[in-house]
Amino acid sequence: MSKILVVDDSKFQRRAIVSEIQKLGHETMEAVNGESALELLAQESFDAMITDLHMPIMTGFELLKEIQSKGIQIKSVVLSADIQKEVVNEVKDLGARGFLSKPVDSKQLKEILESIL
Secondary structure, rough: OOOOEOOOOOHHHHHHHHHHHHHHOOOEEEOHHHHHHHHHHHHHOOOEEEEEEEOOOOOHHHHHHHHHHHHHOOOOOOOOOOOOHHHHHHHHHEEEEEEOOOOHHHHHHHHHHHHHO
């Protein structure tokens, strides 16, 4: 069982993702934005993180940049409705190992988690 951090400002989205991850047998924790995710990353150890991009206070882009600059080792997957090629390339340059489009498809979520864990 892996421990996965889910970062999204939408409570509905977080719950949907958490539910799917837990069905796969993994443990989860939740953060409402990048800033709260960084606080959790400083206190806890995670095997992977799934983050939204567009959030208040600290975006997913900013979160990925902070993770990279601090040398935090975590397998990151980005979840967003913004699937432009430039966006996908930018998050991969920031260390994201995968990209999922909203709404989350449970089969794609399972496949990407299996590939990175």
